[in-house]
Amino acid sequence: MSSHVLVVGASSGIGAATVDVLLARGHQVTASVRDPADAAALERRHDGGRLRVVRFDVTDTEGMTEVVGDVAAAGPLHAVVANAGIATAAPLAHLPVDELRRVLEVNVVGQVALVQAALPALRRDGGRVVVVGSLAGRLAGPMLGAYAASKAALAAATQVLRAELAPRGVPVVLVEPGVTASPIWHRALAATADLRDRLGPEVARDYGALWDDLAAEGARNAESGAPPERVADVIVHEIEAARPRPRRLVGRDAHLAAALATLPGRVRDRLLAARH
Template sequence: MPTALITGCSSGIGRALADVLKNAGYQVWATARKTEDVAALNAAGFKAVQLDVNDSAALERLAAGLEELDVLINNAGYGAMGPLLDGGVEAMQRQFETNVFAVVGVTRALFPALRRSKGLVVNIGSVSGVLVTPFAGAYCASKAAVHALSDALRLELAPFGVQVMEVQPGAIASSFAKNATHEAEQLIGEHSPWWPIREGIRARAKASQDNPTSATDFAHGLLKAIQQSKPPRLLRLGNGSRVLPLMSWLLPKGLLESGLKKRFGLDTKL
């Protein structure tokens, strides 16, 4: 029975992936931060593990229990929304710790098990790493970093028979927008220079749920790619996952920026 480990399985993409891989015959190690989420995963028949992906000691304990690992899916992450200067360096550090640094930390900890199995690393990026939008600068930058790290890891792990696939989802039905809105609301206040256009910030936080693809459909698409003899280097799944990067590449930069300014209320003087 092949073994898969998925981070961030409390809901959304992570939970859907855990369900789909389990039904496909994988032994699924499903991780989550909160005790109640771990209990729910355990009750559902997964090898549930409480894990903060930034906790190096917890990662060492996890690695000690895994002899072999066929598939590692680095899914844990969140979206920090709001003006870059309102959030500042501290907000960016939090964003990068979970979305970027943890990708390296988790993969490094589980590399021995992946090497023994000649396994596959799947990094969940985003089309936001290709088409950068306002009020999501830290998130977009983190996903652009995931793209660069995935390319580097693919080259560096090749001698060991370990493959790397990056996935860039489009709009996927999940709690992402709810969590992103919560993050944004922590920054939105009358002290902000962007207070007069706060609805643009809220609109960006909710944008990921515009006509989303279901998480289950996304998970089935990813499973199909994982099971290929040569998994693709880059996989785009979900509504907008192909159109948005195409827009970024083909549209003149000035025209694209004008459209984004209008969409998010930045075509005004403050």
């Protein structure tokens, strides 16, 4: 059965793959991006009448609320996919506070603001929310503290939203992918290079080996991580399911992270401790 879905953060990776799968299954899709070039590329990729592309930034609450209101006014809204997110890599003990705020603003505050903006339409139309989290929300290692903190906070926020909105007929689902091939890795590596320079030679000396290891791992993940379509299939399944599941892990590494997160704290800390 065709329905209307708003996918936020649709320029690439999991968001773009979710748009592809939804359109292939006959749904009407509104896809949001920030950049005009990304909007034009998405429209060229899907030259058809079932896709509408809109632009907003999740940190611009007023602008986002206006656009989401226009989207909802066009017809019943069956689901919202909250997928916007950014990542950076740096030692949390030295991370500039403005950078920490930026990650939390996009990955947590912006996602909650999105749900708030869409909620009147979702309650009216019997819609649902699918939030894209990460295995980092369960298991946090060195150098990814800001990202892991944001995803852990997002998981908690999603749990609260689920408890609050279930009695009001709005299911809320958290999808937690493992390592996925996505341009987010390239963007994170670029941001990391800037941070290394910004933090100065002493921090670079103390954490340089960790940064180098993470950069190599990020480059590998961008190319050889699990295909984003695997996550998109799970998202679309929960959109179409008569009874969506509250929480979905995607990938063996995500299931492994969930298992490791249950280990005693000292054991887990030894496994995750920085080796350099």
